[in-house]
Amino acid sequence: MSCKDPKGAGDQPVSPTQAEDDRDQAAVLTHVLALHPTHLSLLDLVREVSAGATEFAESDRVERAVRDLVGAGLLHHASGLVVPTRAALRADALLEG
Numbered sequence: 001m002s003c004k005d006p007k008g009a010g011d012q013p014v015s016p017t018q019a020e021d022d023r024d025q026a027a028v029l030t031h032v033l034a035l036h037p038t039h040l041s042l043l044d045l046v047r048e049v050s051a052g053a054t055e056f057a058e059s060d061r062v063e064r065a066v067r068d069l070v071g072a073g074l075l076h077h078a079s080g081l082v083v084p085t086r087a088a089l090r091a092d093a094l095l096e097g
Contacts, residue, residue: 021064028065029074032084033092039081042066 014022031049032040040048042063050058066082069075074088084092 020061021068024061024065025069028062029069029084029088032075032082033088036084036089039083041080042077042082045082 028045028049031045045066046059046062049062053059066075066077070077074085074091076083076085
């Protein structure tokens with residue numbers, strides 16, 4: 001069973017791992033945007049998004065999502081804090097409006 005690309009890039013199959021990473025990134029970004037302007041530490045974000053799970057796999061999923069969202073220009077991670085970028089805030093405002 002193959003997943004279709006959720007971004008609409010055609011009929012290219014998306015691996016189950018990529019689909020899971022996309023869901024994790026969406027969850028992290030949604031959480032950070034919902035709490036804005038509150039700033040979260042990475043540890044607090046991991047705790048909140050993973051519902052307090054202490055397994056390495058859960059924290060790693062959130063940390064990878066943050067890393068990928070930083071790379072995409074949607075989050076800043078500096079001084080231990082995770083905050084949305086202006087681009088993420090603007091996109092969120094456009095999608096809500």
